[in-house]
Amino acid sequence: xxxxxxxPERVESDAPEATQKGQSVPRKEDRRLVxxxxxxxxxxxxxxxxxxxxxxxxxAHAHITSIDVSKAEALPGVYGTxxxxxxxSLTEPFFQLAKAPASNLQDYALxxxxxxxxxxxxVAVVAETRELARDASELVEIEYDPIAPIVDARxxxxxxxxxxxxxxxxxxxxxxxxxxxxxAAFAEADKVIKIDELHFHRFNSTPLETDGALxxxxxxxxxxxxxxxxxxxxxxxxMMGPALRCGLDKLRFVTQDIGGxxxxxxxxxxxxxxxxxxxxxxxRPVQWTEWRTDFHMSMSHANERWFLDTEVAVxxxxxxxxxxxxxxxxxxxxxxxxxxxxxxxxxxxPGMYRWRNIRVDFxxxxxxxxxxxxNRGYSRMQHLWFTERVIDIVAxxxxxDPVEVRKLNYVRSDEMPYETPNGCVYDSGDxxxxxxxxxxxxxxANIDARRADAKARGKLLGLGIGSTLDSGTNNFAQSQLINSxxxxxxxxxxxxxxxxxxxxxxxxxGTVPQGQGHETPTSQVVSDILGCSVDDVQVRAGHDSxxxxxxxxxxxxxxxxxxxxxxxxxxxxxxxxxxxxxxxSAVLGAPIEALELAEGSVRIKDNPEVALPxxxxxxxxxxxxxxxxxxxxxxxxxxxxxxxxxFQVPDLERNFGNLTLTYATQIHVAVIEVDPETGxxxxxxxxxxxDCGKRINPRIVEGQVMxxxxxxxxxxxxxxxxxxxxxxxxxxxxxxxxxxxALDMPPLKTADIESPSPFTPLGTKGMGExxxxxIHAICAAVQDALRGNGDAxxxxxxxxxxxxxxxxxxxxEAGGHVSVVNA
Amino acid sequence: xxASAPAVSTSRSITVTINGTTYEREVEARKLLIHFIRDDLxxxxxxxxxxxxxxxxxxxIVDGTLVKSCMMLAVQADGASIETVEGLADGxxxxxxxxxxxxxxxxxxxxxxxxxxxxxTALLRSNPQPSEGEIKKALQGNICRCTGYxxxxxAVKEASGQ
Numbered sequence: 001x002x003x004x005x006x007x008p009e010r011v012e013s014d015a016p017e018a019t020q021k022g023q024s025v026p027r028k029e030d031r032r033l034v035x036x037x038x039x040x041x042x043x044x045x046x047x048x049x050x051x052x053x054x055x056x057x058x059x060a061h062a063h064i065t066s067i068d069v070s071k072a073e074a075l076p077g078v079y080g081t082x083x084x085x086x087x088x089s090l091t092e093p094f095f096q097l098a099k100a101p102a103s104n105l106q107d108y109a110l111x112x113x114x115x116x117x118x119x120x121x122x123v124a125v126v127a128e129t130r131e132l133a134r135d136a137s138e139l140v141e142i143e144y145d146p147i148a149p150i151v152d153a154r155x156x157x158x159x160x161x162x163x164x165x166x167x168x169x170x171x172x173x174x175x176x177x178x179x180x181x182x183x184a185a186f187a188e189a190d191k192v193i194k195i196d197e198l199h200f201h202r203f204n205s206t207p208l209e210t211d212g213a214l215x216x217x218x219x220x221x222x223x224x225x226x227x228x229x230x231x232x233x234x235x236x237x238x239m240m241g242p243a244l245r246c247g248l249d250k251l252r253f254v255t256q257d258i259g260g261x262x263x264x265x266x267x268x269x270x271x272x273x274x275x276x277x278x279x280x281x282x283x284r285p286v287q288w289t290e291w292r293t294d295f296h297m298s299m300s301h302a303n304e305r306w307f308l309d310t311e312v313a314v315x316x317x318x319x320x321x322x323x324x325x326x327x328x329x330x331x332x333x334x335x336x337x338x339x340x341x342x343x344x345x346x347x348x349x350p351g352m353y354r355w356r357n358i359r360v361d362f363x364x365x366x367x368x369x370x371x372x373x374x375n376r377g378y379s380r381m382q383h384l385w386f387t388e389r390v391i392d393i394v395a396x397x398x399x400x401d402p403v404e405v406r407k408l409n410y411v412r413s414d415e416m417p418y419e420t421p422n423g424c425v426y427d428s429g430d431x432x433x434x435x436x437x438x439x440x441x442x443x444x445a446n447i448d449a450r451r452a453d454a455k456a457r458g459k460l461l462g463l464g465i466g467s468t469l470d471s472g473t474n475n476f477a478q479s480q481l482i483n484s485x486x487x488x489x490x491x492x493x494x495x496x497x498x499x500x501x502x503x504x505x506x507x508x509x510g511t512v513p514q515g516q517g518h519e520t521p522t523s524q525v526v527s528d529i530l531g532c533s534v535d536d537v538q539v540r541a542g543h544d545s546x547x548x549x550x551x552x553x554x555x556x557x558x559x560x561x562x563x564x565x566x567x568x569x570x571x572x573x574x575x576x577x578x579x580x581x582x583x584x585s586a587v588l589g590a591p592i593e594a595l596e597l598a599e600g601s602v603r604i605k606d607n608p609e610v611a612l613p614x615x616x617x618x619x620x621x622x623x624x625x626x627x628x629x630x631x632x633x634x635x636x637x638x639x640x641x642x643x644x645x646x647f648q649v650p651d652l653e654r655n656f657g658n659l660t661l662t663y664a665t666q667i668h669v670a671v672i673e674v675d676p677e678t679g680x681x682x683x684x685x686x687x688x689x690x691d692c693g694k695r696i697n698p699r700i701v702e703g704q705v706m707x708x709x710x711x712x713x714x715x716x717x718x719x720x721x722x723x724x725x726x727x728x729x730x731x732x733x734x735x736x737x738x739x740x741x742a743l744d745m746p747p748l749k750t751a752d753i754e755s756p757s758p759f760t761p762l763g764t765k766g767m768g769e770x771x772x773x774x775i776h777a778i779c780a781a782v783q784d785a786l787r788g789n790g791d792a793x794x795x796x797x798x799x800x801x802x803x804x805x806x807x808x809x810x811x812x813e814a815g816g817h818v819s820v821v822n823a
Numbered sequence: 824x825x826a827s828a829p830a831v832s833t834s835r836s837i838t839v840t841i842n843g844t845t846y847e848r849e850v851e852a853r854k855l856l857i858h859f860i861r862d863d864l865x866x867x868x869x870x871x872x873x874x875x876x877x878x879x880x881x882x883x884i885v886d887g888t889l890v891k892s893c894m895m896l897a898v899q900a901d902g903a904s905i906e907t908v909e910g911l912a913d914g915x916x917x918x919x920x921x922x923x924x925x926x927x928x929x930x931x932x933x934x935x936x937x938x939x940x941x942x943x944t945a946l947l948r949s950n951p952q953p954s955e956g957e958i959k960k961a962l963q964g965n966i967c968r969c970t971g972y973x974x975x976x977x978a979v980k981e982a983s984g985q
Contacts, residue, residue, distance in 0.1 A: 026925050033933030034921040036868015036908035040934060043867035130862075131853060208872040208880060208968050209934045259870070259934030260968050292873045515932030515969045699928045703970060707931060710971030734877035734966065742962040745972050 020534055021762070024699035028519040028539065029257075038233035038257035039541075041212035041229040046285035047216065050079040050126035052278065054271075054294065055135035055140045057115035057122055060149035060368040060727020061161065064113055064122065064142060071139040078136045078211040079126040080282045082274060085113040090277055091243045094269065098339050099174055099483040101316055104166040106108045107334050109243070115144070116163050116333035117315040117368050118727055119297025124274050126286055137369070149368035151728035153306060153330035156365035163333060165368045172331055173339035173364040173482065177346060177655050179421035179816050180357030185322030189313035193397050196817040200382045201798040202330070203719040204375040205711050206739060207514070208328065209259020209725050211268045211299060215275035219283070224276045225252045231261040231512045232555030233543060235337075239269040244276060248545075251493055253274075254348070256542035257310070262711070263374030263512035263557055267336035278290040293732045299645035301721050302375035304330040305382040312390055313330045313357070313823070318398060318405040322357030323390060327383075329364040334371040339364050341372065343481045344379035347471040347659045349422045351387030352431050354410040356421050368727045370709045374557060376711060377470075381772035384468045385797055388776035392464075392783055393793055397820050402780065403439065404467060410467075417758065423470075423656040427693075427765070428755035431467060434689045438669040441687035441749040450671070457672040461684075462785025465777030466668040466712075470692070472559030472766025473661035475647040481655055490647045491661075492551040493564035497526060497572040498638035499580065501622045503600070503615030505530060505537050507572075510554030512543045516704070516768060518561060521696040522569050525762070529573040531597035532562040532614070551642055557765030562696060563662055564643050567761045570640030579635045584612050586629055643761070662757045662765035664692035666705065668712075668773035672781040676789060679805025681782070683746035690750070692767035693757040702750055704768050709748065712774025714740040720798050786811070794819050837901035841866065842910030850897045856890075857881040860895035865899065868908040868937045872887035872966065879965035882938035883907045889945035891964070911944070918977035920944060920982040929978035939965045943979045952983055 002214070032038050069081040087110045096103045106112065109121045123140050127133035150156050150163070156170040163170055179435040186192060213228040224244075230236045233253035241248045271288060278286045290299070310325040327345075331338045342364050349358055377384075391409070393400040411418045413430035420426065447463055477489035494510040507526055511518050523537035530537075538672065543550065556565075577597055584602030585592045588610055596605045602612030620628070621637045650657025671685035688709050695701045722730040731737035732775035756763030775797050783794040783806055792807035795816025799807075806814035838847045841864065848863055860866050860883070871893060872878035881892040884906040911918050917925070920943055930936040939962065946953055946961035953961065958979045960973075967975065 024928075027928070029933065030930060031917070033930055033936055034908075034917060034924050034940065035912050036866075038933050038936045040867075040870065042861070042871065045865070128850075128860070131851065206968060207932070207934075208878060208966060209870070209932070210872075257933060259872075260932045262968075289871075515934075519933065624859040703928045703931055703974065705965065706971040706973055707969045711968070733875050734873045735875060736877055739966055739968065740971075741964075741966065742959040742972050742976070745959070748971070 006413060007671035014026070019528045021528055021696050022698070023524065024697055025520055025524055026533055027517045028523060029517055031309065033257070040209055040257050040259050041227065042289045044214045044227045046216065047139040047505040047611065047678050047818065049285040049287050050128060050282060051130045051133045052275065052286055052288040053125050053137045055123040055125065055142070056294065056297065056753055057111065057118055057120040057138045059115055059144050059146050059627030060118050060151070061147040062115050062144040063147065064111065064115060066143040068125060068141040069123060071141065072136040075136045075139060075695070077132045079128065079129045079284065080278070081126070082124040082278050082281065084110040084122060084762055085106060085439065087277065088112045092245060093271060093783060094239050094243055095486070096335060097479060097486060098335055099485070100169040101169060102172040102339065104333060105164050105335060107165055109270040118368055118729055119294065119370060119525040120333065124278060126278055126282055151367060151723045151725060151727050153304065153328050153365050153367055156367055163368065167463045170366045171363060172335055172366050173342045174362065175342065176359070176361045178359040179349070180322060182322055182324060182357050182359050183724050185313045185357035186823060189321050190316040191314050191398065192821045192823050193312040193314060193394050194819045194821065195310040195393060197795060198310065198386060198816060199796045200385055201796060202301050202721040204264050204300055204302045205262030205714045206295070207262055210292060210295045211265055211271065212289040213272055213275045214285060214287045215279040216285045217276070217279040223250045223252060224279065225254060225480045226272055226276065227254045228268065228272060229255060229258040229265055230272065231258065231265040231514055233512060233545060234268045234550065234552050234554045234587060235266060235623055236272060240273055253543065253545045255512050258512065258514035261556070262376040263378055265514065267300055267373040267555060292734065296721070296732045296737060297729050298370050299711065300373035300375060301332060301370045303372045303379060303382060307386050312392065312394055314394055315629050316398070318394065318400045318408050320353055320355050322355060322411045326358035326361045327363070329362065330367050330369070331364050332367055332369045332371040336371045337373040339482055340479060342378040343478050345383035346422055346655065347424055348380045348384055348469045349424070351384055351385065352411060352467050352469060354411055358421055358468055369723055370721070376708065377769045377772045378558070380469065380471060385772060385776050388466055389779060392780045396783065396793065397818060403435065405666040406435060406465060406467065423650065423658055424660065425658050427757045427759050429663065429665050429691055430755060431665060434665060434667040434691060434753060435465065435467065437751050438667050438687040438689045441751060442669050442671050442685040460616050460676055460785040460789055461673065462482045462672050462781040462783070464670045464777040464780025464782070464784055466780065468666050468770060468776065470559050470664040470666065470767050470769045471660040472664060473563045473645055474558050475659050476553065478659045480652055481650060484652050489649050490644060491553050491564060492642050492644045493554060493568045493638065494549045494642050495565070495568035495572045496549045496550045496638065497569070497576045499614055499618045501618050503613065503618045505532060505614070507539045508547045508549040508570065509539065509565060510543065510550035510568070512556045513562055514556060516556065516561060517700050518565060521566060521700065525566055525569050529570065529577050532600045536600060549640070554673060559664065559768050561766060562764035563760045564645070565768050566569060566696065566764060567643035568641050570761050571643055572639045575639035575641055576637060579637055579639065580617055582632060583617055583635055586632060587612050661759050662693065664767035665767040666690050666770050666773045668709065668777040670777040670781045672778070672785060674782070674785040674804060676808055678770060679801045679803070679808060681804060686746045687749045687751065688773070690752045690767065691755050693755055693765040695754065695765035696762065696764060701767060705750055705770065706748065708770030709774050710740055712746070712770065712772045713778065715772070716775045716778035716797070717800055782807070828929060835898055837898055839900050840904045842907060852896070852898055854897045855893050856895040856897045856900050857892040860892060866907055866909055870934055870937060872934065877966065879942060880935050880938040882941040882965065884941055884945055889942060908940055911940060923978040923982035927974045927978040928980060929970060929974040935965060935967045939967065939975060946979070947983055955980065
């Protein structure tokens with residue numbers, strides 16, 4: 001059992017405290033960023049560089065019958081072009097994570113012979129200016145032979161046209177997961193709730209900085225330097241090396257400041273390959289900055305998912321016994337990170353509930369839409385939305401209180417660590433307590449009076465809860481559940497901490513922050529261990545694979561920095577502290593136990609006047625080391641540590657095993673008021689309660705909670721990648737794809753509890769993703785508001801105002817179809 | 824015999840003053856002001872997030888007026904005096920708004936921040952004590968995807984001395 005406490009008021013950094021950990025130290029990054037001195041990808045320039053523009057498909061599905069680049073290449077100022085045919089001869093198709101037949105996909109960096117979605121890249125044109133590259137792309141002549149597109153995953157099987165002839169089917173992955181005893185659960189049930197269809201819509205986080213790169217090729221060494229904003233260079237390297245037929249020593253990835261990522265900047269490897277090929281072909285640096293519309297049309301949409309024929313076994317009091325459903329995942333045209341989404345959801349298979357009997361038949365299909373890849377809350381968000389929808393539908397159908405149904409079924413704090421039916425281990429938490437805090441923040445005690453007040457004003461008040469898990473620190477062995485031939489497992493991250501000649505403490509990370517502010521908590525952890533100030537710690541900005549501070553899984557994704565990144569930092573700083581003490585012991589002539597690190601020196605605890613400053617330590621080892629004792633031979637004051645969580649490969653037969661190390665939690669409560677005349681709604685009260693274990697920098701944590709909340713509210717009400725029947729994206733820019741603006745923001749209350757993880761070096765949990773709690777909460781609030789006003793069931797994650805109006809006007813047609821059967 | 828078309832110049836020379844420094848450059852007539860600032864003058868603090876005038880990452884102040892510099896041609900700025908994020912700090916010393924953004928965690932990735940700071944600068948000049956509603960209205964043309972805006976509202980309020 002883990003203890004949980006509400007943390008006190010935020011403590012400012014100048015308050016006298018024993019440790020820097022736990023303080024809201026102002027971020028180091030901000031000084032450069034508020035002056036416009038950050039270095040983002042489009043800020044990187046080289047003499048003579050060319051600008052890349054991609055020619056993209058206007059068709060969702062077509063054979064390419066001819067390509068003619070001669071007019072484009074003849075335009076003065078154009079440096080050259082690259083076509084799919086060249087790519088196919090110069091590279092190997094990207095390695096596929098899928099098992100057969102989807103493993104046969106021939107995925108190249110540019111379309112070869114066929115296009116499969118509107119916006120797919122066909123030709124790259126390079127010119128001396130951005131404008132000229134765009135002009136020249138207009139001169140590329142491409143002939144097409146259109147094929148009927150598939151834009152609805154439910155129509156992708158049977159007689160549907162096949163996207164990938166090499167696979168012979170649009171089914172990219174399928175598998176069944178069954179845990180517990182479904183027959184017994186349904187036999188024990190008082191009622192079975194049947195839900196015919198639930199739909200999680202397609203959107204993503206649209207980082208304000210689009211993707212980009214600047215690639216240089218060194219002909220003498222055969223090495224590429226890829227300046228980019230890819231957030232998972234380890235993955236990009238694994239994809240790109242074999243494709244480019246080179247070793248990873250030939251691919252140097254460099255990042256600095258990244259303008260948001262949210263998972264959407266993981267799968268840029270096709271574009272990076274194009275950049276590399278062009279830098280080599282044209283003998284000059286090439287630069288690519290994605291246009292906003294190109295991002296919307298082609299990058300990393302979040303998985304669209306249907307849940308069909310769901311059946312839930314319940315007792316009359318609302319006790320959840322089990323469920324079965326058929327998940328149908330729409331992955332778009334290519335498997336760029338997929339089909340991992342087909343297993344990632346099972347990190348949170350029962351959601352936050354004590355369901356012991358679960359069956360999910362999972363099918364993923366290809367459609368003529370942009371490829372899906374990770375997006376904040378990747379794959380778990382869809383599943384958690386499903387579990388939350390089920391809870392509220394059960395409560396609705398059995399006329400129970402959604403609060404009570406949750407409390408009855410939440411995994412309890414005294415059951416932690418809790419093993420789920422599929423072998424995942426929820427490390428710590430107190431969900432019911434978090435819900436109570438959230439409800440208190442929105443004055444739940446007076447909700448009936450507020451409902452009456454709203455009614456008197458002609459408004460329908462609704463309260464909704466979104467409870468989510470943010471599973472973090474992946475065990476990559478879960479990939480073997482997708483394809484048992486894959487040779488990935490575990491996880492790792494690297495940090496180096498060194499003491500240089502003049503006493504500089506320099507930290508290098510393998511992580512790739514995109515706004516999370518890694519330089520600051522890193523400094524806090526190091527300063528505590530080395531007994532120096534936060535300002536004394538210099539953290540290198542960004543990632544550079546020349547620094548030898550990365551490993552196979554280095555990157556920033558999937559809620560793990562506070563565990564893997566800081567775990568590596570702590571390990572390296574502990575090593576350095578130990579070396580400094582050994583050196584101090586030799587120089588000061590005192591036993592190690594008598595020494596401490598404080599005020600930037602190693603000194604004798606009982607006689608702090610006897611001290612060796614870090615500057616002296618750095619100088620001795622690096623530049624004045626003659627005559628040192630032999631037993632200090634391994635003291636380099638340059639320490640590299642690889643943090644590896646303890647994981648096992650799951651039981652592949654039973655789909656059973658621990659898939660992630662930590663489970664941060666967020667519970668959100670939304671109160672909305674719906675105008676029944678129009679369907680418009682306002683969020684009038686909103687609470688977000690977070691528990692991510694020990695917090696190194698509480699203000700940064702709260703910032704992540706706020707940001708995830710805003711993205712979720714945007715997705716719930718406005719954001720959608722909608723396609724017409726011909727496969728045209730209807731929301732290709734920020735006019736049509738409305739993201740929340742300042743005026744859209746509701747009042748927000750935040751709170752937190754701390755349930756330290758028993759499994760991590762610092763008691764922390766990764767927490768960046770928040771699992772889309774806001775989407776779940778808004779769906780629940782809409783359904784609650786409509787209670788007694790048509791009683792529509794909210795069956796879609798996207799509820800713009802016109803949809804709510806439809807739910808009010810035509811509850812049977814616009815809402816979900818649910819039946820209750822006495823078991 | 825057909826007369827050859829007269830040569831049409833597609834570029835012209837312009838003079839702009841940015842943060843107190845005057846620049847004279849030959850620019851293509853179609854070049855956007857933001858591309859001129861970023862690519863020709865290498866003042867990369869102002870950013871591009873949308874290409875359509877929605878996001879405000881490129882916001883600068885032109886002759887005292889807040890402008891999205893992707894919505895204006897460089898040649899239209901001929902003779903203008905422009906302020907960008909690079910001009911806010913006094914040497915190493917951050918100004919009140921910059922300090923408030925930092926102390927309130929009003930930025931995460933920092934990509935929208937330059938535009939957000941310029942919009943807030945324009946607001947506080949015209950309305951030194953804005954209400955929360957007025958702050959929201961003034962920043963509605965600036966998109967942030969990281970913070971949810973709440974801390975930005977706080978920072979602007981704090982910088983206004985309220």
